Amino acid sequence: MSTTGIDATFAALGDPTRRRVLGLLAERDGATASELSRELPVTRLAIAKHLAALDAAGLVHAAREGRDVRYRVTPAPLEDAVAWMTRVGGEWDARLARLAKHAAR
Amino acid sequence: MSTTGIDATFAALGDPTRRRVLGLLAERDGATASELSRELPVTRLAIAKHLAALDAAGLVHAAREGRDVRYRVTPAPLEDAVAWMTRVGGEWDARLARLAKHAAR
């Protein structure tokens, strides 16, 4: 499942707009690209691209519903990212590292 | 302090090479740019740029020692990044979120 892996995750999170998209989607789960484009200063198609990238990174899942496509957050890859951070952080908080590893569902 | 904040942190972490640099530095703390460049397939100057970026993001601290400059990891900004992730994760693990926030010393 982690075929794409950490590289894709961090790359996806690297862009500010993409993080805003993900953030919005975290609140309005199941939103469409058009809906999100109304709340951001970019085109619908730009949002669609970002959603595609997030989808490729496994951070989001697309589900077609008739005319429109609804997206919902799938935060599993974030666990690996957190695990990496705690590692390079020198286990600066051992409890955090332990929980991050334990949080895998 | 959080003006640059999360944007800079995630941007810095977005590049694979830069993550490798940070990862190496986590093991060999206090390494110089030249040392790191010997273990990576890129130029010393490229490493130096990455270290500058990491420094700007507050993930690394440069300390001049005579002829060479030694870098050490300062993982504090990672806490904010982790906090953001847990937030967009829909508090998929409430304990993790609590600890991430609590870890800020």
Place this chain on the structure above:
DNA sequence: CACATACGCAACCCTAGGGTTGCACATCGG
């Protein structure tokens, strides 16, 4: 049916930035 709405493809523009080379300067060791 006609119109609005939502998605998708393709081509394109343009800047950011990762990486390089070439040179100059500082410092350490013999």
Place this chain on the structure above:
DNA sequence: CCGATGTGCAACCCTAGGGTTGCGTATGTG
């Protein structure tokens, strides 16, 4: 003092990718 080593600046190349517009297509609604 001289050479080896480490850092820094500047200019440059080049690709990735964020964003756009234009158009075509499908699905919903009056």
